Amino acid sequence: MPVRRLKVCEALTIHHVHELAPELIAAACSGDTLKIDLSGVERIDSAGLQLLALLQREAGECQTRLEFENPSPAVTDLVGFYRLHSVLEGTAGQLRA
Template sequence: MTAPRRFVVDEELTIVTAADHRERLLAFLGDGNALRIDLSGVADVDTAGLQVLVMARAEGVRLGLPVEFAEPSAAVTEALALTRLEL
């Protein structure tokens, strides 16, 4: 198996950007690529952004492709703690 393809989120992960990120992530997974999602540059995240991450993980499971989350920013770490989600 090849190394996971890197997907960088370097802006907000909010309702404003969620649809775009969702489509891009689905395209990566649709190409049969394992993903490593770099969250180090996320300055703001809301529930729509968290839904995108949960969707990516679920779609990866459905397709049998690994989806990794790497280097969550302070904003992502805080949102995960508040919602008690583990990615």
């Protein structure tokens, strides 16, 4: 199965999610293995976190293996604040350091 790698850089906020969502959702529905590198995310808000959760759901429905890799401190802080580790580390998606 092919592996597709994407990197999210700088901001994953309400101001940027609408630009990023179409490409990321399409990739999550590809059926390939998808690895999303979050090391470049400097800012993230609840809209960005919702997008990550949506990607996990879409990947599960499309039988795409999804991994969130190298989460930046901004990502791990917000995931921890909302206590959503279990949501993002489900069977379809993983949040790995």
